[in-house]
Amino acid sequence: MPEQHDPSQAAAPTAPGAAVESAPEDPEPDPDASAVSIPSGARLVLATHNAGKLAELRAMIAAELPGLDVERAVVDAGSLGLPDVRETGTTFQANALLKAHAAAEASGLPAVADDSGLAVDVLHGAPGIFSARWAGRHGDDTANLELLLAQLGDIPDEHRAAGFVCAAALVTPEGAEHLEFGHLRGTLLQEPVGDGGFGYDPVLRPDGLDVSCAQLDPEHKNRISHRGQAMAALAPHLVALLSQGAPAAEPGEER
Ligand SMILES: O=P(O)(O)OP(=O)(O)OP(=O)(O)OC[C@H]1O[C@@H](n2cnc3c(O)ncnc32)[C@H](O)[C@@H]1O
Numbered sequence: 301m302p303e304q305h306d307p308s309q310a311a312a313p314t315a316p317g318a319a320v321e322s323a324p325e326d327p328e329p330d331p332d333a334s335a336v337s338i339p340s341g342a343r344l345v346l347a348t349h350n351a352g353k354l355a356e357l358r359a360m361i362a363a364e365l366p367g368l369d370v371e372r373a374v375v376d377a378g379s380l381g382l383p384d385v386r387e388t389g390t391t392f393q394a395n396a397l398l399k400a401h402a403a404a405e406a407s408g409l410p411a412v413a414d415d416s417g418l419a420v421d422v423l424h425g426a427p428g429i430f431s432a433r434w435a436g437r438h439g440d441d442t443a444n445l446e447l448l449l450a451q452l453g454d455i456p457d458e459h460r461a462a463g464f465v466c467a468a469a470l471v472t473p474e475g476a477e478h479l480e481f482g483h484l485r486g487t488l489l490q491e492p493v494g495d496g497g498f499g500y501d502p503v504l505r506p507d508g509l510d511v512s513c514a515q516l517d518p519e520h521k522n523r524i525s526h527r528g529q530a531m532a533a534l535a536p537h538l539v540a541l542l543s544q545g546a547p548a549a550e551p552g553e554e555r
């Protein structure tokens with residue numbers, strides 16, 4: 301089970317340098333039964349267990365690297381059986397780097413991780429890095445959002461400024477790091493609105509818009525979001541890393 305797997309004990313299935321070129325067709329059997337198995341053609345790991353984030357990151361990478369066969373080349377932490385990393389850092393960037401390093405080491409592939417959250421001005425930046433477990437149970441989006449709304453119940457609109465924050469890290473198996481940030485400022489609504497997106501999307505109305513993030517179509521959200529900005533800044537590094545020897549989506553297709 302993923303929870304029982306310790307990434308620090310996992311043997312990288314390929315030499316780090318070789319993993320960027322291609323993954324082994326037939327990885328050698330590993331004595332550690334929980335060791336990760338890298339699918340053929342995998343070239344990048346998305347080090348997240350959050351399905352909403354994962355869908356956004358995949359769409360962003362597909363847009364930034366149109367020649368990359370994203371289905372084949374981009375794998376995620378869950379499908380590799382990588383465990384959730386304990387987020388022991390005290391900043392978004394520290395946690396993003398922790399997650400990316402753990403995935404890169406365990407897989408032998410470059411890894412992208414994002415640590416993100418909602419920072420509310422009147423709460424001095426909380427929930428911040430605790431956004432995913434604000435109500436006490438990790439990943440309970442509804443409980444997190446309801447607790448936040450209850451806490452701010454008496455706060456009028458003019459004092460409900462808040463913003464999403466994202467630190468996105470790219471780490472290579474050799475340990476090279478790139479880190480980028482993005483922000484999306486807005487106002488917290490009094491009630492959730494919309495059913496798109498994930499997490500706190502139904503309660504943040506971005507500045508300049510009259511809808512919540514959960515009412516935006518995914519492309520619109522990705523264009524303006526904290527994650528979209530951080531990934532756009534990370535893109536040149538991803539392109540540089542993946543454009544050599546990338547399996548083309550189709551023979552002859554433009555890269
Ligand atoms: O650590 P990983 O496995 O990536 O998944 P996670 O859900 O734990 O991710 P974080 O530790 O970065 O916590 C981020 C939380 O902040 C919230 N969040 C981040 N980005 C968001 C977005 O684009 N829209 C809405 N909520 C978001 C959401 O509730 C997430 O659970």
Ligand SMILES: [Mg+2]
Nearest residue numbers: 350387415432
């Ligand atoms: Mg997390």
